[in-house]
Each structure stands twice: as structure tokens, then as C-alpha cells.
Amino acid sequence: MFLKRQRKRADGEEYDYWSLVRTVRTARGPRHEVVARLGKLDGVKQKAARGWHDLDALLEGRPVAQQLEFGENAAAPLWRQVNLKQLRVERVRQFGRVYLGLALWRRLKLHKHLADLMPQGREQIQWDLIACILALGRFCAEPSELGVAERWYEHTALEDLLGISAEKINETRLYRGLDQLLEQKDALCAHLQEQYESWFGLGFEFLLYDVTSTYFEGLAARNTLAARGYSRDHRPDCKQVCIGLVVSPEGLPVGYEVFAGNRNDVTTLEEMVELMEQKYGQAKRVWVMDRGIASKKNLQWLRERGAHYLVGTPKKHLKKFEAALLDESDWTAIRAGLEVKMVETPEGTERFILCRSDDRATKERAMLKRQVDRLREQLEKIDASLRRKPKTNIGPTERRIGRWMGRYPAAAAVFTVELEYDNQQHACALSVQEDADRYQWACRAHGAYMLRTNYVEGDESDLWKWYIQLTQAEAAFRTSKTDLNLRPLFHQIAERVQAHILVCFLSLAMWRVLEMWMSAKGLGSCARQLLLELDELRSMDVVLPTKEAGEVRMRVVAKPEKPLAQLLFRLGIELPNVPKVIENVVPKIT
Numbered sequence: 001m002f003l004k005r006q007r008k009r010a011d012g013e014e015y016d017y018w019s020l021v022r023t024v025r026t027a028r029g030p031r032h033e034v035v036a037r038l039g040k041l042d043g044v045k046q047k048a049a050r051g052w053h054d055l056d057a058l059l060e061g062r063p064v065a066q067q068l069e070f071g072e073n074a075a076a077p078l079w080r081q082v083n084l085k086q087l088r089v090e091r092v093r094q095f096g097r098v099y100l101g102l103a104l105w106r107r108l109k110l111h112k113h114l115a116d117l118m119p120q121g122r123e124q125i126q127w128d129l130i131a132c133i134l135a136l137g138r139f140c141a142e143p144s145e146l147g148v149a150e151r152w153y154e155h156t157a158l159e160d161l162l163g164i165s166a167e168k169i170n171e172t173r174l175y176r177g178l179d180q181l182l183e184q185k186d187a188l189c190a191h192l193q194e195q196y197e198s199w200f201g202l203g204f205e206f207l208l209y210d211v212t213s214t215y216f217e218g219l220a221a222r223n224t225l226a227a228r229g230y231s232r233d234h235r236p237d238c239k240q241v242c243i244g245l246v247v248s249p250e251g252l253p254v255g256y257e258v259f260a261g262n263r264n265d266v267t268t269l270e271e272m273v274e275l276m277e278q279k280y281g282q283a284k285r286v287w288v289m290d291r292g293i294a295s296k297k298n299l300q301w302l303r304e305r306g307a308h309y310l311v312g313t314p315k316k317h318l319k320k321f322e323a324a325l326l327d328e329s330d331w332t333a334i335r336a337g338l339e340v341k342m343v344e345t346p347e348g349t350e351r352f353i354l355c356r357s358d359d360r361a362t363k364e365r366a367m368l369k370r371q372v373d374r375l376r377e378q379l380e381k382i383d384a385s386l387r388r389k390p391k392t393n394i395g396p397t398e399r400r401i402g403r404w405m406g407r408y409p410a411a412a413a414v415f416t417v418e419l420e421y422d423n424q425q426h427a428c429a430l431s432v433q434e435d436a437d438r439y440q441w442a443c444r445a446h447g448a449y450m451l452r453t454n455y456v457e458g459d460e461s462d463l464w465k466w467y468i469q470l471t472q473a474e475a476a477f478r479t480s481k482t483d484l485n486l487r488p489l490f491h492q493i494a495e496r497v498q499a500h501i502l503v504c505f506l507s508l509a510m511w512r513v514l515e516m517w518m519s520a521k522g523l524g525s526c527a528r529q530l531l532l533e534l535d536e537l538r539s540m541d542v543v544l545p546t547k548e549a550g551e552v553r554m555r556v557v558a559k560p561e562k563p564l565a566q567l568l569f570r571l572g573i574e575l576p577n578v579p580k581v582i583e584n585v586v587p588k589i590t
Contacts, residue, residue, distance in 0.1 A: 001035055002526035005563050016563055020524050036522070038566065051578035052555070055161065058574050059099075059106045081547035088543050095157040095557055096537030096564075100530075101139040102161055103573060104510040105132055107199075113191045117184045125164055130177030131503075133158065133169065138507035141485040145174040145500075157539040160555065178499035185502050186279060189255045192509050196252050200516055206466055207254060208247050208288045209272060210473040211265045212480075214487045214501075215240040223494045229262035233487060243501060244268045246276060249288075251472035252512050255279065256505055258498055266295040273307065286310055286455050288470050303349070303454055310453040310467055313352075318445050325354055325448055334461055342460040353451040353460045361447025368442060371411035376432075378404045379417065383430035386419075390426035394419060397427060414439045480508050483528065521570050533564045537575075541582060554579040 001022045008015045018038040023030050050058060057063070105111060114128035136158065137148040153159070154166035196202050213231060215238035220226035226239040233240075240261035246254045255276055259268050273287065286308040294311035302309050318325060324343050331339040337358035342351060382400060391397055397419070405412040420429040451467050458466070480486040486504050491497045511527060519525045537560055544552045556579045560568060568575070 001524040003524050003529040003567070004032065005529075018523075018563065018566060020522070038522070038570070050574060050576055052160070052576045052580040055576065056106075058576060059103045061103075061107060061572060080544065080549060080552065083545040083547070086545040089540050090543055090553075091541040091555075093157040093160075093539045094155055094535070095539040096534030096560075097140050097531055098136055098156045098158050099161065099537075099575070100514070100534055100573065101136045101510060102132070102158075104139075104514055105135065108192070108195050108510070108513065110135075110188075110191070110506070113188070114184065117187055118180060125168060125173065127177055127180045129162060129164060130173060131181045131506075132162070133164075134174060134177060134181070134503045135506045135510065138484055138503050139510055141483060143485045144490050145178070146171050146490070149174055160539065175496065178496055178503070182495060182499040182502060185498075188502070188506065190279060192252075193254060196248065196513075199513070200250070200252075200520075202248060202250060202252070204248060204254065204285070206249050206286045206288060206469070207276065208249065208470050208473045209244065209269070209293065210290065210470065210477065211242055211244045211259075211268055211293065212477040213240045213242045213261065214481070214489060216489050216491075216497075218490070218492060220492055222492045223497055225258060225260045225494055225497070227261035229260075233481075241497065241501075242268070244272050245473060245476060246272065247473045247476050249466065249469040249472060250512075250516060251476055252516070253476060253505055253509050256501070258501055265293050266298055269293055269298045270301060273302070273305075286453075286466070288467060290470060299452075299454075308453070308455040310451060310455060310463060312467070313450045313452050315445065315449065318448060318450055319441070321352065321354060321450065322441075322444075325356070326444065331356075332459075332461055334464060340460040340464045350452050350454050351456075351463075353453070353463050354448065355451065355464055356448040358447060364446035365443055368410055368446070371408040372414060372439075375404060375408040375411040375415065376434075379415070379430060379432050383432070386427055386429050390422060390424075390428040392426055394427045401430075410442070414442070476508060476512065479511055480504055484508060484511065517571065521572075523567065523570060530567055533567065536561075537564065542579070553582040555582050556580075 001020055004019045004021045006017055006019050008017065019034050020036045020038065021032045021034050024033045111128060111132065114131055115126065118127040118131075120126045133148065133153065134145065137145070137152055140152070140156075142148050142152045149169050149171040153169045158164070159166055193204065213229070213233065215231060215233055215235045216223070216226055217238070220239045223239075223241075225241045228236065228239055229242070231238070231240055242259040242261060242263050242265075243256055244259060245256045248254055257268070257272055257275060259271075269289070287302065288310045289312075291312040291314055294309065294313075299309060299311070321343055324341065331341050333339050339356055341354045343354055344351060379401070382397065382404075386397065401417060405415075405417070414435055416433040416435065418431045419427045420431050422428040451463060453463060455463070484504060484507050486501075489497060489500060491500055514527045514530075515525050518527060518530065523530070537558060539555065539557045542554045542556055544554065546552055557575050557577070559565075559577075560575070
């Protein structure tokens with residue numbers, strides 16, 4: 001679900017309001033369905049005046065006593081005569097997204113935790129502040145540490161929020177900060193888990209595991225893990241590393257490991273499970289994985305160590321349960337068009353859950369029919385070509401057949417194709433046979449899939465719901481690569497690559513916590529729209545040429561528009577709404 005801004009005209013007036021919508025499939029294609037309306041955008045309560053000196057309390061959501069920047073009491077205004085012709089605005093900075101990111105960093109207590117882990121030494125800037133800058137840069141999708149140092153930092157309000165001048169932020173300091181941060185990886189993962197439990201009351205009985213990859217720009221000669229392998233980014237020309245990510249069913253990242261780029265997914269499971277058990281104990285935990293990771297050897301290994309699992313199975317295994325699939329009894333409806341059935345095995349060590357979806361079946365049947373029709377058409381063209389002009393050299397014809405069979409693999413399983421020869425051993429025709437039984441079984445199996453588990457608790461509907469949460473791991477990867485700009489990597493040293501991925505992990509945790517926070521406040525589960533609104537929020541210096549006190553420079557935050565003000569009010573986020581006097585230059589009397 002996500003937020004959508006809408007406008008309504010009634011009685012000659014226009015009203016802006018937010019709607020909470022979700023995308024649903026209909027016969028006419030995807031449509032937005034309104035789940036709830038958040039009401040008109042006027043009526044947001046006016047907060048007490050708070051200045052920049054209240055930043056710590058504002059960011060952490062703590063109540064503070066009202067303090068004033070000017071005068072002795074709230075009612076006393078401060079008047080000056082201003083030359084309007086010389087009034088100007090300077091030093092406009094991005095404020096909204098970095099302010100929200102810093103609020104998330106503070107509310108996760110990462111500033112205190114890292115300050116304890118990385119005590120200040122002889123460095124001019126504390127390493128915990130450098131780590132904060134790195135994570136905020138990634139949270140704002142800045143693709144590289146060099147970009148943070150050269151462009152991004154000085155164009156944001158972080159200099160005002162953190163008190164670190166832009167001149168002190170350079171690539172060398174950021175790279176050294178990466179080196180210092182990497183040493184705290186395990187402690188950070190454990191701290192985040194504690195914060196998830198205290199903030200959202202989550203347990204970790206179920207852990208979802210999946211693997212992705214990210215590639216490098218360059219040779220990556222000094223990175224021992226960089227290698228060419230199966231690229232999920234469709235960049236087989238680039239070296240890469242694989243990242244195994246463990247998330248909770250809510251999508252909160254719990255831990256990760258970096259593997260060699262040519263590492264097969266199934267070989268990473270044992271290492272990841274052992275690492276997680278070393279860090280968090282061998283508790284009663286269920287591992288949820290897709291079929292690409294769950295090999296027969298991996299499942300046997302999990303059973304031997306007493307671990308539980310819930311995994312998908314290859315579709316070819318459905319044939320063994322054809323009778324149960326076609327039997328219309330004992331199905332449990334999860335929702336309209338989706339049913340599940342528990343199937344016990346003779347051994348009794350595992351349970352299998354058959355699932356079938358009407359919508360998925362309709363889609364898969366249409367896809368197969370389209371592939372069959374297109375492949376049949378191409379084979380008929382090849383047959384017509386051979387009948388028109390028999391071939392002595394059959395190599396090009398065989399490659400042509402193989403090319404079309406490879407383009408439509410699902411349809412290729414239905415066809416049997418052979419070349420026919422005349423008396424001169426010239427290929428003169430194409431013999432094409434369609435296997436009706438195989439086609440009918442494919443149609444019956446459409447929309448059906450199977451899960452397997454050794455977890456004895458929970459019924460078939462619960463197990464299905466737990467497995468569907470695996471999409472949260474996929475969503476976490478998608479967020480990392482699109483919204484947080486994980487790829488491409490520019491680092492060449494293995495340790496810097498590891499640290500860069502740790503920064504991405506921290507920013508992913510901030511992003512997912514924001515979505516959980518929004519969901520708890522009834523604002524949906526997609527942070528993208530909120531962050532786009534915040535991108536328009538700026539801080540700036542207003543320079544007032546006064547008659548009495550010369551030029552007065554006042555640092556202010558722009559008042560948010562009503563739509564954004566409504567969202568911030570629902571989240572309980574307050575902005576500093578009292579200007580801060582930066583300079584007060586009194587002209588010389590001559």
C-alpha cells in the first residue's frame with residue numbers, strides 16, 4: 001500500500017487529501033483501489049515554537065520545555081526596520097530527507113551505540129559522525145563516497161544539523177571511516193535486532209534468506225571476492241560479489257554476508273545458518289527459502305542439526321502429487337481464488353503443501369498458449385522453407401530450430417521435432433509432433449506450486465502465509481538497488497567493498513524501519529512518496545538589511561506545504577520553526 005495525493009472540489013473550494021491505495025489486478029488491467037482516506041489537509045495542530053537548539057529533542061521525539069531565541073517571553077516581538085530592496089535569500093540547502101534520515105538514525109540509537117563502540121581519539125571528527133554521514137548519503141541514494149565529499153554534503157543541511165563544516169568532509173576521511181565502521185559489523189547487526197524488538201515488539205522465530213549480486217565498475221583486481229558469475233543485474237561482463245541477506249517476515253534486515261561472485265546460491269546456506277546461530281543462538285527458528293537455495297543436501301543438513309525449514313520445490317515434483325492435485329476434496333481457501341492442501345508423506349519427516357491460484361493459472365495458461373502458437377508458427381515456416389528448397393547442409397537449419405526452441409522453452413517441452421530426408425539425403429521437411437498428454441498436464445499444473453517443510457506446527461494456511469513473506473527479502477534487495485542505489489560499486493579493495501555494503505545494510509534498515517513506522521501510523525508501507533515530498537523541503541538563510549543592527553542573517557526551515565505537513569504530523573515529526581540568528585553585523589559609525 002502506498003500514499004497518493006488527491007484533490008477534490010466541493011462548494012467552490014478545493015481540498016487536498018491523502019489516500020491510502022493499493023494496486024489490484026482487474027480484467028481491464030492493474031488499477032488503484034482506495035483502502036482509506038486520511039482526511040483533509042487543513043486542521044494540522046500548530047506545534048509550540050522550537051528552535052535549532054532543540055534539535056536533539058526534535059530528532060529523537062522527546063518533549064522539551066519551550067525555549068525562545070529572541071526576547072524574554074513568547075509575547076514579546078522583535079522589531080527592526082528592514083530595507084526590502086536589499087532583502088535576499090542565500091545558502092539554500094536540502095533539508096527534508098536528511099532531517100528524516102537523521103531522525104531515524106537517532107531513534108534507532110545508532111549514534112549512542114557507535115559512540116560507545118568507536119570512542120573518540122585524536123581524530124578531529126568522531127568516527128560515529130562519519131558513519132552517520134555515510135549512512136545518510138546512502139539513504140539519500142548518493143552513489144559513492146566521493147560524491148558525498150565533493151557535492152552532496154555541502155548541498156544539504158547536515159553542516160547545520162551535525163555541526164561539521166563542509167571543508168572537513170573529504171574522500172580520505174570518508175574512506176578511513178569505512179575502515180573503522182567495518183570492524184563494528186557484528187555489533188551493529190545485534191544492536192539493530194534489539195531495536196526492532198523494543199520498537200516494534202518483533203520476534204525472530206522466522207528468518208527469510210535470499211541471495212543477490214552487485215557488480216563492479218572496473219577490474220576489481222585487488223578484491224579477492226570479485227569474480228564473474230550468474231548476474232542478477234544482467235551484467236555478465238562485470239565482476240561481482242554475491243550478498244546473502246537475512247530478513248524478518250516484516251522485511252527488516254537482520255544480518256548479511258558477502259560471498260565470492262562465482263559462488264552458487266545453494267553453497268551459501270550452511271555458512272549463513274552457522275553464522276546466524278553463532279550470533280543469535282540456535283533457537284527454535286524456521287528458515288524460509290526459495291527453491292534456488294534449498295537443495296536436497298541443504299535440507300538434509302538442516303534436518304541433521306535440528307533446524308526447521310519452509311521452502312519451495314521445483315515444479316517437476318508436482319507430478320508425484322498429481323492425484324492429490326486433481327482431487328477436489330480437503331482444500332482450504334485462503335482467499336478468493338487461492339487454495340492450499342496439506343499432503344503427508346509416508347516417511348512422516350516432512351509435510352508438503354499444495355497451493356493453487358486461479359489468477360496465476362489463467363496467466364500461465366495464456367503465456368503457454370502464446371508460446372505454443374508462436375513456436376508452431378516458426379516451425380511451420382522452417383518446414384515450408386525445407387519443402388520449397390531441400391538442404392544438404394543441415395547445420396544452419398538445426399541452429400535455427402534450436403534458437404526458436406530455446407526462445408520458448410515451456411512450449412518446446414510439448415513439441416517433438418525431427419528432420420525428414422529424401423532419397424538424396426537432403427533435408428526436405430520437418431516432422432512436428434505435439435504431445436497432447438504433456439500439454440494437458442501443463443494446463444492442469446498451471447497456477448499450482450508446492451512447499452515442503454519439516455515444521456510440525458501450524459496448518460497449511462499459516463505455512464503458506466509465512467512462505468509468501470519471502471517476497472520481503474526480494475523487496476529488500478529491490479529497495480537496495482533502486483531507492484538506495486547499491487550498484488554499481490567503485491571500490492577496488494576488498495575491505496572497502498565490505499564496508500560499503502555495510503553502509504548499504506544500515507541505510508536499508510533505516511528505510512525499512514521508516515516503512516514500519518509509516519504502517520503503524522496508518523500511512524501505508526511504501527516510503528517512496530513521503531521521501532519525494534520531503535525532497536522539496538529546504539533550509540535557507542534570510543539576510544535582512546536592518547536600519548538598527550546592520551545585516552541580520554537568519555537560518556530558517558521553509559514551512560512545509562499542507563500535504564507534507566499532514567504526513568509529518570501523523571508521524572509525530574517536528575521541524576525547527578524558530579529562526580536561528582547566524583550573523584548580526586552592526587555597521588560602523590563614521
